[in-house]
Amino acid sequence: MNVLGRDFVIQPVAVIGAGPFGLSTAAHLQARGIPVRVFGDPMVSWRDSMPAGMLLKSTPAASNLDAPQPGHTLVDYCDAAGIRRLVTDEDIIPVETFIAYGQWFQQKLVPQLEQVRVVSVDRSERGGFQLKLDSGESFTARAVVVATGLSGLSHLPSELSAAAPDGPAPTAPVSHSSQHHDLSRYSGKELIVVGAGQSALETAVLAAEAGAQVRVVARGRGSVDFGAPPWKQPRLRPESPFGRAWSLWALTYYPHPYRRLPAGTRHYLVRRVLGPLGAWWLRDRFEGKVQVTEVDRILKADAADGHPALDVLTHTGAMDRLDADHVIAATGYRVDLAAMDFLGHELRAALAVSRGTPRLGAGYVSSVPGLYFTGLPAAASYGPVMRFVCGTEFASPRLARHLATAHG
Ligand SMILES: Cc1cc2nc3c(=O)[nH]c(=O)nc-3n(C[C@H](O)[C@H](O)[C@H](O)COP(=O)(O)OP(=O)(O)OC[C@H]3O[C@@H](n4cnc5c(N)ncnc54)[C@H](O)[C@@H]3O)c2cc1C
Structure with a gap:
């Protein structure tokens, strides 16, 4: 004292x-x-x-x-x-x-x-x-x-939470990607990964490489995509840590005025800029090894017999049911x-x-x-x-x- x-x-x-x-x-x-x-x-x-x-x-x-x-x-x-x-x-x-x-x-x-x-x-x-x-x-x-x-702050969308009434967990039918360090537990199992961001695509690749049979379920047409490698980045745009683009350059080096934008614009940009896109180096490890099902949306999930199943609305307007041994929600924070x-x-x-x-x-x-x-x-x-x-x-x-x- x-x-x-x-x-x-x-x-x-x-x-x-x-x-x-x-x-x-x-x-x-x-x-x-x-x-x-x-x-x-x-x-x-x-x-x-x-x-x-x-x-x-x-x-x-x-x-x-x-x-x-x-x-x-x-x-x-x-x-x-x-x-x-x-x-x-x-x-x-x-x-x-x-x-x-x-x-x-x-x-x-x-x-x-x-x-x-x-x-x-x-x-x-x-x-x-x-x-x-x-x-x-x-x-x-x-x-x-x-x-x-x-x-x-991990986020589980409400349409998936019905299949995890006691909360998401690697041992429950549904988990969140943040709950995984070792994906080898799914070796020999059928796995659905929900999401199209880097976390979803890399989780899918690592699980497939560990011996799981993996399907990525993503919302929207063409939603699973990968960035351009450094040697294909456009030359006439300014460099930023995230790639060459005026928007990325401004958001990286001049965030001062950001807080003066209207609330709706600010929240939208946080979600969309640098949004779902796989890293350029992941493409070769992904394509041909992970199945992709792009849907209009996931309607609901259940786990009636202990196995999770997703009811989805396809792009043709039809309903489909996708099941697996486990679902990982790579649905962010x-x-x-x-x-x-x-x-x-x-x-x-x-x-x-x-x-x-x-x-x-x-x-x-x-x-x-x-x-x-x-x-x-x-x-x-x-x-x-x-x-x-x-x-x-x-x-x-x-x-x-x-x-x-x-x-x-
Ligand atoms: C799968 C994944 C991949 C990512 N890859 C990248 C990438 O390649 N590049 C990149 O820039 N960003 C990446 N990110 C984002 C990155 O994780 C975050 O930008 C970064 O970790 C945020 O750092 P932070 O210090 O704010 O929080 P965190 O790294 O989350 O650290 C939180 C800290 O808070 C402490 N804490 C929490 N609650 C309490 C409490 N009550 N009392 C005491 N301590 C507490 C924890 O112990 C911890 O030390 C990735 C995120 C994810 C999910």
Whole structure:
């Protein structure tokens, strides 16, 4: 205890989350001399909620955790670990390498990380926020940064949930793609993967390569498609970490005005820009090995005899029934403040929201002064780049500057 008494002890900033956004934000806050306590399981979404053997869709240039000082890029990690440098757009990053990079970044820049869960955040009567940890400790923070990423936000569409009355699980008829690390459990089984994004297509390929018979069920004609390889990208458009296009360039490097767009446009762009499209390098592993059934829509699912079946409406207007031993819903993530149950009721009620997501102002601050959101929950305010690791480059220094000015 400080000799001057409890009130004179400097309250830290709490960063909740130890994925790319939490670690990068913490590094920037510390570089400004702000005391920070950081909580979470480092890189856990990448370790537990993505399949082993996965390759990143993002290029090396778009896969750096932003740091305030040089020496902490993916290439720096490759050099430190003595592995081949991943540099060009044709270098594909194995998820295991990316996890090791994140852990290396954490050990170098956020060594004080506390691997405990924050169970509640409420406003403190003495100003700032009162946090409780699952270790039993309780403390006051002057500001809180929510960087909880994908945690708790996996989305199962209602038409599939009837086949999973006790919730999705790898051992139930229906699971969510985030529940799989080892797809070899489906070797010799018939598997349906619902979705057309990179996660669906890569899950399908990895399961097929592990010996499953796999069918992708996707909504819309021509919905299963793959991006162009780097050597076929259009030349006369500006380069961005996601490919050559004016829209991608603007959304990556100039997300500032995004939050001034009408709400409908913002939510639409977050869903559609960089939407469902397989990586260029996945095509050869997919075609001829995974069956594709494109449907108008899935009407409902059931699992009457323990085996899941999907009733679908085909493009000709006919009904069809597709069954399998298991269905994996690769149906993504939805930001929903209600799912962030560690935020106290009063705090959640006080937050200005737009379709379930917090409305953020300059510097990623919410309508509650001192409460910040970064990563996926910030995408509705700052654009689709916030769904990807390269969003740390824009977000982390700006959030840290705002917080240092308002609460430093
Ligand atoms: C299958 C798949 C593939 C992807 N591929 C790519 C890609 O190639 N390139 C790319 O840029 N992006 C990719 N993404 C998106 C990427 O996962 C996210 O951009 C990134 O992980 C978000 O980082 P984050 O730090 O916000 O959250 P996360 O990485 O999800 O980390 C969340 C952190 O919050 C902590 N946490 C949660 N709740 C609490 C709590 N109550 N108390 C304490 N800690 C808590 C967790 O322990 C964890 O440390 C992919 C996503 C998926 C699902």
